Amino acid sequence: MTDKTLSVALVQHSNSSDVSHNIEKTIQGVREAANEGAKLIVLQELHRSLYFCQTEDTDCFDLAETIPGPSTDMFGNLAKELGVVIVLSLFEKRAVGIYHNTAVVVDSDGSIAGKYRKMHIPDDPGFYEKFYFTPGDLGFQPIQTSVGKLGVLVCWDQWFPEAARLMAMAGADLLIYPTAIGWDPRDDEAEQKRQLDAWVISQRAHAVANGLPVISCNRVGHESDPSSQSEGIQFWGNSFIAGPQGEILAHAGDEDDQILQFDVSLSRSESVRRIWPFMRDRRIDHYGDLLKIYRD
Template sequence: MNSKVIKIGIVQQANTVDIEANICKLEKNIKDCAANGVQLVVLQELHNSTYFCQTEDVDVFDLAESIPGSSTRRFGALAKALSIVLVTSLFEKRAPGIYHNTAVVFEKDGSIAGKYRKMHIPDDPAYYEKFYFTPGDLGFKPIETSLGKLGVLVCWDQWYPEAARLMALQGADLLIYPTAIGWESTDSADEKKRQLDAWMISQRGHAVANGIPVVSVNRTGHESDPSGQTNGIQFWGNSFVAGPQGEILQQSSSDQEENQVLEVSISHSEDVRRIWPFFRDRRIDAYKKILKRFVD
């Protein structure tokens, strides 16, 4: 069987309130990856700014932008100049009062290959995303690129096996999760380990259950709570790539900004699915109740 390998760059970055400085650093990091011959670069969730969802503030909506817009022009031009496929994560203003957490994928000619609007929207202390984001309405559909079909999802989506499965059933070659997740300062060391382990196990499980690689890119660094009511979030980094059997192919540190470059075999998924034929043995006749909120 012919071997198809993609060289991937992942950018794990710490951000500040200076958006232009964040973007300039992103551009430098993307170029650094490209200098190492990557074909695909993946960025973290909402990478232009700090993670503003720690509080509910109507003025934050001023950060949102149209798609196409200034960021898509800038990142599209960079993708074209470097001849790479680029996965970005933007705060989209769709219409007055309608905003989305949107991943935009650029083809290597700089055009927009497609976008995905985050479907699962959390609402937890320090993660008040329902205040800002309307749930996505584009569904779970892989984005066609010159490198293959990219199953792009965003952060909170990574806990839902249904989302990963639907991407895989439509031919996704990779699952990609731009992410912003971290610890609260009052969590014990044991609790922090449990949370990090659960995060990685969940996504590695998607790789195993669907027989495809997973790319998860988180931010790092501490971001303070603008309200001062909490001690902020320590983003836990640990961006990683897992193979189709859940094996860790690359993992970043918890507290350092890093650009990681690695090769991932896409064709290996065929080998894995031959020995673990989960798709063959799915009981599609028996899953109707999965469409219910709860089964009494």
């Protein structure tokens, strides 16, 4: 079997209230990754701004933009210039009163290859996303690009094995998770470790169960709670790339801006699925109860 590899990079960085500054930081990261040979570059969730979902504030809807729009134009031109595929994460204004948390893939020719609207929307202290985002309606469909079929999901989706499985069943070559997740600074060190370990383990499990590489790009840095009702969020970074047996191929730190890059073998997925044929042995004739919320 001929080995097919893809040079992948993640752009992990902190954000500020200055959107222009954040965009410049992201563009610089994309250029640096491309200069190092990356052909697929993944950005973190809602990379243009602070993570505004810590509070419910109608003024934050002003951050939303259309797709196509300013960001897809800007990063489309950048992708074409550099000859790379870029996974963006945008606050989409679909219509008046309808907004989505949307990942957009721009191909190496600058065109929009496709988009994915976040399906699972959290509503927890500090993560009030249901106030802002309408649940996605595009389903779990990989996006065909010049570097392969990308199974793009977003943050909270990473906890749901069903989402990863459906992307794999539709022929995804990789699973990709732009992310914004962090600690409550009031949590003790042991609790913080449990949360981080659970986050990594869950996504590595998706790699194992589906025989696919997983790419997870998180942000870093402390972001204050505008309402002062909490101590904000310390985004924990730890962006990583895992292989199809869950092996960690590259792993970023928890504090610093970082470009994480690795040459991922896409051919290994077939080799792994030959020795661990989970797809073959699925008993779909007995999985009907998965369509229920709970088995009473």
